[in-house]
Amino acid sequence: MPFTTEVLSCDPASISFPTDTPVITSSETQEALRRASEELRAQKTVAFPTETVYGLGALALEPAAVAKIFSTKGRPPDNPLIVHVSSREMLERVLPAGYAISRTYETLMKHFWPGPLTLLFPSDPSIVPSIITANQPTVAVRMPSHPVARALIALADAPVAAPSANSSGKPSPTRAEHVYDDLQGKLGVILDGGPCGVGLESTVVDGLQDDGNLRVLRPGGVTVEDLERVIREDLSDVVPAPRVLVHRRDYRDEALEQAPTTPGMKYRHYSPSVPVTLLCTQSQSPPHTARTSLTAFLDTIQADAQTQGKSLHVGVLAPSDSPLLDRLRAASLPDVRWTEHPLGPLAEPAVSAHRLFDGLLSLDKAKVDLILIEEIQEEREGLAVMNRVRKAAGDSVWLDL
Numbered sequence: 001m002p003f004t005t006e007v008l009s010c011d012p013a014s015i016s017f018p019t020d021t022p023v024i025t026s027s028e029t030q031e032a033l034r035r036a037s038e039e040l041r042a043q044k045t046v047a048f049p050t051e052t053v054y055g056l057g058a059l060a061l062e063p064a065a066v067a068k069i070f071s072t073k074g075r076p077p078d079n080p081l082i083v084h085v086s087s088r089e090m091l092e093r094v095l096p097a098g099y100a101i102s103r104t105y106e107t108l109m110k111h112f113w114p115g116p117l118t119l120l121f122p123s124d125p126s127i128v129p130s131i132i133t134a135n136q137p138t139v140a141v142r143m144p145s146h147p148v149a150r151a152l153i154a155l156a157d158a159p160v161a162a163p164s165a166n167s168s169g170k171p172s173p174t175r176a177e178h179v180y181d182d183l184q185g186k187l188g189v190i191l192d193g194g195p196c197g198v199g200l201e202s203t204v205v206d207g208l209q210d211d212g213n214l215r216v217l218r219p220g221g222v223t224v225e226d227l228e229r230v231i232r233e234d235l236s237d238v239v240p241a242p243r244v245l246v247h248r249r250d251y252r253d254e255a256l257e258q259a260p261t262t263p264g265m266k267y268r269h270y271s272p273s274v275p276v277t278l279l280c281t282q283s284q285s286p287p288h289t290a291r292t293s294l295t296a297f298l299d300t301i302q303a304d305a306q307t308q309g310k311s312l313h314v315g316v317l318a319p320s321d322s323p324l325l326d327r328l329r330a331a332s333l334p335d336v337r338w339t340e341h342p343l344g345p346l347a348e349p350a351v352s353a354h355r356l357f358d359g360l361l362s363l364d365k366a367k368v369d370l371i372l373i374e375e376i377q378e379e380r381e382g383l384a385v386m387n388r389v390r391k392a393a394g395d396s397v398w399l400d401l
Contacts, residue, residue, distance in 0.1 A: 002185035007176055008032035010049075010193045015147035020087035022151040033148070036189050037155040040065075045072055047165040047179045048152050049193035050144040052116045052201050052221055053172040053357065054179050055084070055162030056187070057152070060094075063129040066161050070131075072186050075168040080134040081161040082118050082202070083141045086153035094141060094159055096124040104207050104214070104242055107234045108227070114145035116202040116221025132161055142202055148193040164201065165190075171270045171360040171392065174199050178361050199354035200384050203227075213243045215251070219384040221353075246383070270357070270392040272364035276371045278393035281324060283375060285398035293400050294324075298331050301370075305335035315339045315363030317356070318374035319346045323401055339366055343374075349382035356385055360392065 010033065014026035024030045036046045043065035045058045056072060058065040060083045070077060085091045095101075101109075105119055123132075123139035133139050141159075144150055153160050164172035165179045173179045176192035183190075203220035205227070207213075214231075216224060227244045235241060245251050285291050305312040312335060318324050320342035328338055341359035344351025363371050373389050376382045 003188045005180065005184040005187060005190060007180055007190045007192050008035060010148045010191050012049075012147040012193050015151050017147070017150065020089065020154065022147070022154050024151065029148075032191055033151055033155055036152055036191055039189050040152075040156045040158070040160065043068070045069055045187045046152070047176075047183065047187060047190040048149055048162075049146055049176070049191065049196055050084075050149040050162070051146040051196060052144075052198045053174055053196055054165040054176065054190075055149065055160075056165035056183075057084070057160040057162040059156070060084075060132060060159040060161035061127070061129065063131050066129060066131050069161060069163065072183065073163065073166070073168045075163065077131070078134045079168075080136060080140065081132050081163055082204075083128070083132060083139055084149065084153055084160045084162050085141060085143050086150045087143075090153070090159055091141060091143070094121070094128060094139065096122055096127070102207065103238075104212070104231075104235065107230060108205070108207070109143075111230045111234075112222050112226070113143040114150060115143070116145070116198050118142040118202045118204040118218075118220075120204070120206040120208055120217075122208070138206075138208065140204060146193065146196075148191055152191065169271055171272055171357045171364075172201060173361070174354075174357050178358075181361075181365065195358070197354070198350075199357060200381070200388060203384070207242075212238075212240075213245055216244060216246045219246065219387050221381075221384070223380045224383060225380055249378075249383075270360065270388050271394075272360050272371065272392070274364060274368055274371060275395070276360075276373060276393045278389055278396040279318075279324065279372055279374045280396055280398045281322075281374055281401055282377065283398075289398060291398045291400050294327055297397060297399060298328075298333060298336075301336055302333045305333075311335050311337055312370065313337050313339065313366075313368045315341065315359075315366065315368035315371040316374075317341050317343055317359045317363070317371065319343050319352065319376060321345050322374055324374050324399075327401065339363060339368060343376070346376065349376055349380050349385060352376055352385050353381040356388060 010029045011026045039046045120138045128139045174196040198221040203222040204218040206215040
C-alpha cells in the first residue's frame with residue numbers, strides 16, 4: 001500500500017550544536033525532526049538533507065529497517081551503505097570493541113568531521129549487520145555537517161544508514177522536490193532543509209592498508225588536494241608520509257570493483273531517463289579514437305532529428321564561460337532546440353559540483369531528448385564531477401572546437 005508522503009520544512013539556521021546535543025530554536029523544525037525521528041525508531045525510512053545530497057535513512061543497526069532502504073530504492077544487495085553518526089560517542093558504538101583509531105584517521109576527523117568525508121573502519125558483524133556491509137570486513141562511516149541531518153541522527157540516538165534518496169541508478173537528489181518527484185508514495189516523511197551545499201556525495205577513503213597510504217575509493221566533497229594539505233601540515237613527522245592514491249587514476253583493484261566496500265564503485269549511477277553524451281573538449285583522446293569537429297558532431301544531431309521526423313530538444317550542461325556554449329548558440333540547426341544549464345565558471349569546479357545533479361534532474365524533468373555534458377578539468381572538485389559524469393554518460397565524443 002502506498003504511503004502518503006509529507007514534506008516537512010526544516011530551518012537549518014535554527015539548529016546549533018554547542019555540544020553533541022542539538023539546540024533547536026524553531027518549533028516547526030523541532031516538530032518536523034521529532035516526527036522524522038519517530039519514523040526512524042519505528043523502523044521506517046526517512047529522507048533528509050545532508051551537505052552532500054539528500055539521503056534515504058533507516059536505523060543502521062536494525063536489519064529489517066535497513067532492508068526497507070534497498071526495497072524503496074531498488075538497490076542491489078551487494079552495494080554497501082554508509083553509516084552516519086552524530087558524535088564521536090556514536091561512532092564508537094559502531095566500531096569493534098577495543099579498536100584504536102589511527103593517528104591518520106584522527107587527523108582527518110579533526111579537519112573534516114563533521115563534513116563530506118567517509119572513512120572505512122573494520123566491521124564487527126555482531127554489531128553492524130551484514131546487509132550494511134554487503135558481507136565485507138569493513139564499514140563506511142561519516143558524520144554529516146548539515147544541521148538537519150546531524151540533529152535527526154542525534155534525536156534518533158542511533159546510527160543511521162543513508163544512501164542517496166533516489167531510485168537506484170538515477171542522479172542523486174540535491175533538493176527535497178527531487179526526492180518527492182522520484183519517491184513519493186514510497187516513504188512517509190521528507191525533511192526539506194533547502195538545497196544541498198556540496199551537491200555531490202562524500203569522498204570515501206580507505207586508510208586501513210598496511211602501507212599507511214590513503215586510497216580514495218570515491219572522490220567527493222573533500223578534495224584530494226584537501227587531504228594532501230592536511231597530511232603535509234599535521235603528519236610531517238611521519239616517515240614515509242602517507243600518500244593519497246585515487247582509485248582508477250593512481251591504481252586499479254579489479255577485485256574491489258567486483259565486491260566493493262563502498263557505494264558507487266560497481267554499478268552505473270547518476271543516469272537520467274534520457275541518453276547522456278560526454279563531450280571531451282580538453283582531454284586527449286584514447287589511442288585509435290578520432291577527434292571530430294563540432295560542425296560534424298552537430299550535423300549528426302541534425303541528421304538524427306530528420307531521421308526521427310521531429311524536432312530534437314537537447315539539454316546542455318557546460319561551464320558558463322566555455323566556448324562551447326557560444327558555438328552552440330551560433331549554430332543554425334532548424335530541427336534542434338537547446339536548453340542550457342550552466343555549470344558555473346571553469347575556474348570554480350565547486351560550483352559545477354553543486355549544479356551537476358540538479359542540472360541532470362532539471363533537464364530530465366524538462367523532457368529533453370538528449371543531454372550533452374562538457375568535461376571539466378579533473379582538479380579539486382572537478383575530479384568528483386568527472387567521476388559522476390563518466391558513470392552517467394552512455395557515450396563519449398572527443399571534439400575539436
